[in-house]
Amino acid sequence: MTAQTVAEAPVRPARPVRDGVGLGLAVGASGVAFGAAAVSSGLSAWQACALSLLAFTGASQFALAGVVAAGGSLLAGTAGAILLGSRNTLYGLRLADTLRPRGPRRLLVSLGVIDETTAMTLAQPDPATSRTAFTATFATLYVTWNLATLAGAIGAGRVGSPDTFGLEIVGPAAFLALIYPRLRAGRTERAVALTGAAIALATTTVLPAGVPVILAAVAALAGAFVHPAAADPPPTGAASADPEPVDPSVTSTADARPEPGRSP
Numbered sequence: 001m002t003a004q005t006v007a008e009a010p011v012r013p014a015r016p017v018r019d020g021v022g023l024g025l026a027v028g029a030s031g032v033a034f035g036a037a038a039v040s041s042g043l044s045a046w047q048a049c050a051l052s053l054l055a056f057t058g059a060s061q062f063a064l065a066g067v068v069a070a071g072g073s074l075l076a077g078t079a080g081a082i083l084l085g086s087r088n089t090l091y092g093l094r095l096a097d098t099l100r101p102r103g104p105r106r107l108l109v110s111l112g113v114i115d116e117t118t119a120m121t122l123a124q125p126d127p128a129t130s131r132t133a134f135t136a137t138f139a140t141l142y143v144t145w146n147l148a149t150l151a152g153a154i155g156a157g158r159v160g161s162p163d164t165f166g167l168e169i170v171g172p173a174a175f176l177a178l179i180y181p182r183l184r185a186g187r188t189e190r191a192v193a194l195t196g197a198a199i200a201l202a203t204t205t206v207l208p209a210g211v212p213v214i215l216a217a218v219a220a221l222a223g224a225f226v227h228p229a230a231a232d233p234p235p236t237g238a239a240s241a242d243p244e245p246v247d248p249s250v251t252s253t254a255d256a257r258p259e260p261g262r263s264p
Contacts (some may be wrong), residue, residue, distance in 0.1 A: 019139045020132075027141055031058075039152075049149055121133055
């Protein structure tokens with residue numbers, strides 16, 4: 001096998017599966033912190049587990065538990081969680097053409113469209129590998145997160161404050177590691193990231209939890225302004241770099257000249 005053949009060979013699915021499983025195990029472990037935090041805030045163990053099974057979006061779940069722990073109603077916490085989880089709708093629009101779910105499978109796929117699965121899917125070089133990465137990440141993370149939630153909820157009275165473990169930072173750290181190559185890719189990605197960070201930092205101290213993240217999403221508009229526009233077509237009548245093909249049926253002027261000493 002030549003070097004050119006090796007270079008052109010498609011990416012094997014082993015790597016996206018390995019990466020997806022690794023990410024799912026690492027982030028899913030932070031479900032212990034959510035289970036403990038949910039029970040400590042006043043939710044029952046079965047309510048905490050139901051949130052992980054049906055909502056399955058860590059940031060929204062932590063936001064709901066935080067509102068309840070602060071004395072807010074379950075309705076207010078649910079509204080904040082829905083607002084924070086609305087970003088997954090944008091992820092779904094981005095992944096629809098790649099995943100192409102059909103029939104009842106669409107409901108299952110929509111449950112799995114979260115930060116980590118989106119980042120893993122978009123990091124792949126082709127649609128087939130993207131679907132493999134999505135499936136591996138979603139399956140591993142869903143199972144690990146729910147088992148960890150159950151363990152944290154049952155052992156909430158024994159593990160103490162979940163803040164002492166620092167598990168809530170695992171998800172953001174893993175997501176940052178996934179998008180870091182894109183931040184180095186070009187000016188558009190860096191502009192969006194910096195603008196989003198500035199919006200989030202400026203609004204964190206004055207707005208409820210979750211709202212700064214939603215507002216930071218408008219940073220994507222920066223990409224519309226700094227993304228290089230497509231090259232304009234050359235003006236009509238402009239000279240072309242490639243010579244036009246010559247019609248063999250047309251005789252050139254040089255061939256039409258009479259030879260010396262011969263009458264036309």
